[in-house]
Amino acid sequence: MPQQLPKPVRSLGWISFFTDFASEMVYPIVPLFLVSALGAPVVVLGLIEGVAEAIVSVMKGLSGWHSDKAGRRVPYIRAGYGLAALSKPLMALAFSWPLVFLSRAFDRLGKGLRTTARDAMIADAVDCKIAGRAFGFHRMMDTGGAIVGVLAALLLLRLLPGEYRLIFLIAGVPGLAAVWLSFRLRDLPKADDPDTDCPAPERMPQHTVESAAQAGPMGFSRAYWLTLGLLTLFAFANSSDTLLLLxxxxxxxxxSQVITGYLLFNLTYALSSYPLGILSDRMGRWRMLIGGWALYSAVYFGFSVSDGGSIWWLFPLYGLSMGLTEGVGKALISSHVPALRKGTALGVFHMSLGFTALTSSVVAGLLWDHVGPSAPFRLGGVVALAAVLAAVALAPRIAAAGKAGKEG
Known part of the structure; x- marks a missing residue:
């Protein structure tokens, strides 16, 4: 009988649902508000999003380390969701683009504060054998909220055309629901044994590896750093989703077709994340990750060569590739670190992937402008394929290193 997910994991899922509900009500409207209502130049959009993502990446690393040092996760989670909720009504008060920038900075600061502590709390709350199920459930709830938020934005834009400030205020309601739920969370007891993690069996050939005592930088194992290296390589392939819409x-x-494609992606992503997370606990996470990266590569090559009439099927396949990889990657990386340092390890993971994805988006944008619209998709497909080949070569060594670390 499947092991039930603990209450903290289910609560965090609902908190993320309501937060993404609020965020996705606002996200597609911000560009309209900036350009139409405030008369901001288009370059401001890039400035705001670039700085916002840099804030997120830095804070994910710092908050993870500090939550380990403090021995608490909940204060970071509450503060993060509180800042996100505050940013919505703050945007309604903006009468110039710098105030929108400030609101967006609050929102991203909140995301940076909460994400690593939240993921560490999920990893703390479950047996590592069901980590895939736990992270898959959270991704399903998070993306489900995003779907509802996009639909709500479309409805409100139709019912309240041009009433952007009112829509921002309405978006504060689900944000407040998330904050209320966060005050029902309680920190988990500290683990007695810092080495209780048990990487999921990958059913791969075992090779002789060096002693787990020969740890890498920051005292983390070679299995952690090799896994992080592969995930970071793939992150360079994974440029901003806005490029697919463009x-x-x-x-x-x-x-309307663009938004429908975006909804197809999110719907497939939400529906696949939980069952695929469960499957990764049973089949081995590297198999799922490699399959997801291969599918991603095929999708990106598809976007580089397809015409407008034949890309419909690529959006749900893209959602499926994310369902295969997003939660599974978090479950995999969290299985290679001691329980008492999961916040730090996940913070390094999030920060590394965040800055890599930001660099990837800049490079992809330059390729679009100076080479052609298909160029960033060819690059993404090639890099994702390189990640597949590297993972096939290294995953057996990582699995063996993880086993050695557990026995050592």
Missing amino acids: RARDLGWDD
């Missing part, structure tokens, strides 16, 4: 527009889709 590609659809470039191929002749209108606004």
Whole structure:
């Protein structure tokens, strides 16, 4: 009989659902508000999002380390969701773009504060044998909230055309629901044994590896750093999702078709994350991750060569590739660190992937402008394929290193 997810994991799932509900009500409206209502130049959009993502990446690393040092996760989670909720009504008060920038900075600061502590709390709360199920459930709830938020934004734009400030205020309601739920969380007891993690069996050939005592930087194992290296390599392939929407527009889709494609992606992502997370606990996480990266590579090559009439099927396949990899990657990386240092390890993981994805998005944008719209997708497909080949070569060594670390 499947092991039931503990209450903290289920609560964090609902908190993320309501937060993403609020965030996705606002996210597609911010560009309209900036350009139409405030008259900001388009370059401001890039400035705001670039700085916002840099804030997120730095704070994910710092908050993870500090939550380990403090021995608590909940204060970071509450503060993070509180800042996110505050940012919505703050945006409604903006009468110039710098105030929108400030609001967006609050939102991203909150995301940086909460994400690593939240993921560490999920990892703390479950037996490592069901970590895939736990992270898959959370991703399902998070993306489910995003779907509801996008649908709500579409409905409100139709019912309240041009009333951007009112929509921002309405978005504060699900944000407050998330904050209320966060005050029902309680910190978990500290683990007695810092080495209780047990990497999921990968059923791969075992090779002789060096002693687990020969740890890498920051005292983390070679298995951790090799896994992080592979995940970071793939992150360079994973540029901003807005490029897929721009590609659809470039191929002749209108606004409603673009939003429908975005919904197809999110719907597939939400529906697949939980069952695929469960499957990763049973089949081995590297198999799922490699399959997801291979599918991602195929999807990106598809976007580089397809026409507007044949890309419909690529959006749900893209969602499936994310369902195969997002939660599974977190479960995998968390299985290679001591219980008392999961916040730090996940913080390094999030920060590394965040800065790599930001660099990837900048490079992809330059390729779009100076080479052509298909160029960033060819690059993403090639890098994802390289990640697949590297993982096939290194995953047996990582699995063996993880086993040696557990026995050592």
